[in-house]
Amino acid sequence: MTSTVYITRKLPGEIVDKLTNFFNVRMWEEEHVPVPKEVLLQEIANADGLLCLLTDRIDQEVLKNANQLKAICNVAVGYNNIDVDAAAAKGIVVTNTPRVLTETTADLTFALLMAAARRVVEASDVLRNGEWGTWSLMQLTGQDVYGATLGIIGLGRIGEALVKRAKGFDMNVLYYNRTRKPEKEQELDIQYAELKELLQQSDYVSLLLPYSPGVHHMIGNEELSMMKSTAILVNTSRGGIVDEEALYHALRDGKILAAGLDVFEQEPMPLNHPLLSLPNVVALPHIGSASVKTRMQMAHLAADNLVKVLYGEEPITPVW
Template identity: 75%
Template structure:
């Protein structure tokens, strides 16, 4: 009897066809609606492999409902939606999709930085609404990017890729990481700083760290108060790293100049959220890795991880449970 895979959101047809040639495949096929919790709990009872998105909470309840589950394959780099420890206790392998989205996410991060700095979205809306009456000297002025100082919090793959883009704009790059990386400092021409001085000296602060309970609201009222008045905060990592209430107040009161956000504490963010009312914030619906090629590569890697495990091979990109 073929092994069974459940997919929590529709994947590209070519990926489904490949999986279906080897396994029995069941799938929640509504692209814009997450699988209901009760459906997920029922579907996992007899499956061998699970392919899921960040929108699904694969917690202890789900994991212990699954009697035959061998592998959970997350179509994302982050995996804070999965109880990795509970999976490890049951001998279930967890995988993710790092590497394939590095350059695309770095592109989006820098695009968001530029859009926030030069007020691109606001200026476009200004024109389309008919408010543009005449050109004037200080109209819609923004912040310079070329030659500015960029502070990166977290120097992983995407952080390193962002440095290379910043160097094209002759930016001075500072970074903070739990582990200092002298080899990268020499290779990339960047400077290490502790968190507080980095916040104080940077014109742009980009958050590039994975989410965990330890970094929940890492950027809050105190951290925002340390930033320059002309500072712009960019977050393409995870929404929970930033205290959104504190950020709203800092932006509203002019404590910092602007923000660019691709992620939020609750997604989708509600349309009446105060942050969406501010003219100095550029907001996007979590599209950091959203290029056709990258999303295809993510889906392919997630499928390959499942196929490897169910065929008795090693996963390509396993997630290690922390002790």
């Protein structure tokens, strides 16, 4: 009997065709609207496999309806949208898509750093709004990147890739990680620093750690107050790591200079969010891995994981 898989968002045809070769495929046909929970609850009841996005909350309520589910394949590196413990208790394999988005996300992280440092979006708005009167010496002056100090919080694959970009700008790199990595210090020419020291010394602070309840609001009032008034915060990990209210006040009051943000606690971000009112915030709609090549690789990897699990093989990138 052919297994049934459910895809929670409209995906490119070649991904759907790949799965159709093996399974009975059902799919939510909207590309820009998440599947409603009531639809997901209904569909998962008869699904053997689930291909989902990080916007889909696969919690205990959903899993309770999963009568025959064997695999949940997330098209993302992070998987905090999935109750992994509840899935494991039911024997459901969970997979993610690491490695394939490392370089693309590091590119975007450095682009955000550069854009915030040199006030790129703000300057573009000045031109587009007809506010560019003439050249003046200090107009739209920003901060140098070359030779500055970068502090990386979370030295995983993306953090290591970011170091390589920073070294091209002759940056001094500090890192803080739950587990110190002496071999990487030598290999990448970087220095370990405790969190307080990193925040105090860095001109740029990049957040690249996975989200868990233990790091919720890791960057709040106290941490922001440790940073230089000329420092710039860049977050391309998960929004919940930063206390957004504290960040707003720090940016508004000049406690830090600017922020480059690709992720937020609530996504999509409400247009009336206070952070969007600040000219010293570069805000993007979670596009860290958004190159055509990378997004297709992520989708293919998730699909390949699904095929392997439902055919009784070991997945390529299991979470557990």
